[in-house]
Amino acid sequence: MSQVSVVDHPVVAHHLTLLRDERTRPSEFRAAVRRLAMLIGVYATADLKTRSVSIQTPITETEGACLDVSISIVPILRAGLGMVDPLLDLLPDASVWHLGLYRNEETAEPVGYYDKLPCNGASDVALVLDPMLATGGSIDLVVRRLQEWGVRDIRVLSIIASQVGIDRVARDFPDVKLHVGVIDPSLNEQSYIVPGLGDAGDRIFDTPQSS
Ligand SMILES: O=P(O)(O)OC[C@H]1O[C@H](OP(=O)(O)OP(=O)(O)O)[C@H](O)[C@@H]1O
Numbered sequence: 001m002s003q004v005s006v007v008d009h010p011v012v013a014h015h016l017t018l019l020r021d022e023r024t025r026p027s028e029f030r031a032a033v034r035r036l037a038m039l040i041g042v043y044a045t046a047d048l049k050t051r052s053v054s055i056q057t058p059i060t061e062t063e064g065a066c067l068d069v070s071i072s073i074v075p076i077l078r079a080g081l082g083m084v085d086p087l088l089d090l091l092p093d094a095s096v097w098h099l100g101l102y103r104n105e106e107t108a109e110p111v112g113y114y115d116k117l118p119c120n121g122a123s124d125v126a127l128v129l130d131p132m133l134a135t136g137g138s139i140d141l142v143v144r145r146l147q148e149w150g151v152r153d154i155r156v157l158s159i160i161a162s163q164v165g166i167d168r169v170a171r172d173f174p175d176v177k178l179h180v181g182v183i184d185p186s187l188n189e190q191s192y193i194v195p196g197l198g199d200a201g202d203r204i205f206d207t208p209q210s211s
Pocket residue numbers: 076077078079080101102103104108110130131132133134135136137138139165191199200201202
């Protein structure tokens with residue numbers, strides 16, 4: 001069963017519009033990415049397991065709740081880095097494992113260049129961060145790697161996903177949960193999302209590519 005959730009929220013729509021606008025400067029772009037990652041992160045963690053704990057307030061004894069799962073935050077370099085801080089704000093005890101991929105410009109196939117995941121000790125939950133899910137090739141590689149590590153509960157957080165990328169991930173990984181800000185209808189000849197926002201990594205890090 002596919003598990004795709006779109007965070008349909010006016011505040012998401014507002015910040016997404018800023019991201020899409022080509023006039024948005026890198027500093028504003030980074031801030032909007034952080035806000036969107038926080039909003040999507042709240043929804044993506046809504047069903048995490050908790051255990052009850054007894055605590056004493058200054059007034060009385062009461063029952064509270066603690067998160068009861070080990071969590072890995074997995075940003076895909078580079079663009080996923082822009083989403084890490086808000087997720088760590090929400091989940092300060094999570095570990096952060098970086099995976100480095102870039103897309104080959106001719107084929108749009110992902111090329112791995114950094115991976116230091118350990119051989120064992122997989123977390124209960126992995127939150128994969130990448131603002132853009134286009135063909136789905138990068139997420140395919142990352143999900144396979146996390147499954148090989150042994151993670152059972154994999155959740156992908158993306159700000160903009162294409163319909164074709166969503167369909168691919170949902171078809172190939174029916175247990176993976178996808179939490180996205182919006183689904184865009186198509187890809188262009190270079191496999192960029194349309195309407196999209198251009199190259200997220202370049203806009204976050206202010207590294208415009210000369211074409
Ligand atoms: O779904 P896909 O077709 O695989 O495309 C999505 C990937 O492309 C972008 O990375 P990019 O290659 O631009 O690397 P960068 O983050 O270093 O800019 C983006 O951040 C995703 O990782």
